[in-house]
Amino acid sequence: MSFVTFSDNNITGKPAVAVVFREIFPILPNQLREIVSGLPEDILSQVEEIRLRQGKPLILGLNGNDMFLTPDGETTGLPELGVVVTDHDLSKSVQLISGSSIYAFEEEIKNGFITVRGGHRVGISGKVVVDRGKVRTIKYISGINMRIAREIPGVADKVMPYLIDTVSKEFCHTIIISPPRCGKTTLARDIIRQLSNGIPDLSFKGCTVGVVDERSEIAGCFNGVPQKDVGIRTDVLDSCPKAEGMMMLIRAMAPQVIAADEIGRQEDALALEEALNAGIKVLTTAHGSSPEEILKRPVLKEIMEKGFFQRMIILGRSNGVGTIEKIINGSELSLLRGECCD
């Protein structure tokens, strides 16, 4: 049975406090920065996200729990004691996030987020201005979510032996299935890094990896340069639509492995097939908690039924954020599946 469960393998990680200081504090408005910077290091190191909503208390996301901050910089579970975010804080925050250059981030704002230095993603909500059925911009920004990107080198160590074919020493087509905020992208990033740099322990030589980073999450590019370590043989197409990006990589960059986050649209499936036909290995992720759930989604179902993926990694929270619940051999899942690297 090609079924593995790592009950003790947990991929939670803590961003270095110094990193948070350097990269997140400059984008917080002064008043809030003073309060947040007064937090003890052990709390700062657990912060996953900082949420600002106009007229509502500031919320810190810590390991899946919400915490509020009193004006004295103490954490509390009571929202009414929390320091309230004003419209001035929000407008200042937006300016700081964009380096006072909102005009330079029009495309990003259309997509609802801006990636800041360090690869952290800042989501934006507010009044959406639509022009001929398409989002033109967001004005009256009323909500900001700063998601602190984690980079945990070595987090994929335990899964790598299952993803490399023991005979041909090739990477297997892999999909990571996980509910949101369970470390999907963190795991994918480390797999990419290891594939790109090579894994001496598995006698796997590094291979060229092409990453289509539509939401700037995997490599966390800032001005086109990856802020996260994605390996020495990795090319990144930042903010590029997946399907188009995969085709561009196939045509121009000759990758041996293509990685793309969160597939789900019809054109993504077509591009995946194209990659397969070109003999390129694929690493991707999908939202969901089990293979059964994935099969309910038409496009993913189609891909699964074609027996495309050789490995499925299921992430969950049963043992904390990023627990690797299962690694499934693709052939176990689908009867249509032929031979597979075991």
Next chain:
Amino acid sequence: MIKTIGICMTLAACGTMGMTWAGVYEKRPRHLIAMDSALQLLETEIIYGATPLSEAMVHVSQCCDPEISDLFKKTALELGKMEGVTAGEAWNSALRAFQEESVLNDSDILILKRFGTSLGVSDREDQAKHLELARSQLKLAAARAEAAAKKNSTVFRYMGFLGGLLLILILY
């Protein structure tokens, strides 16, 4: 002998004073025109290049008239510190320092100050409108300053010397 030296010195001092005043009048339109050109450079950076402001300010400071480049250099410096300063605040603090050494008068500075409040806070279309407004105001101010310079610089120049002569007549 001492009297002659005194007369010469008085005349030279008053003459220089007049020349300096006249110089201020002549410099102001020149600086306003230079400022307008600098904003045009900034417009190109913002509208066509979508260059982040701190970078755009550095580019402008390198290309514009050296006599006004400090304003852009200081703004870029403040923004680059990443200490939670917005473009408007950086521009204003640079403008305060610039005003002390500049020949621009209060109403000119006010145009730049108003422009600063909109700097970097909106999309390209909106930025273009604010830049256009500031530039048209600067052009108008430059035209007026030019006319004032023509009228006043000669007057001040003569007034310096004549005032000097008058002083000499009274004193000696």
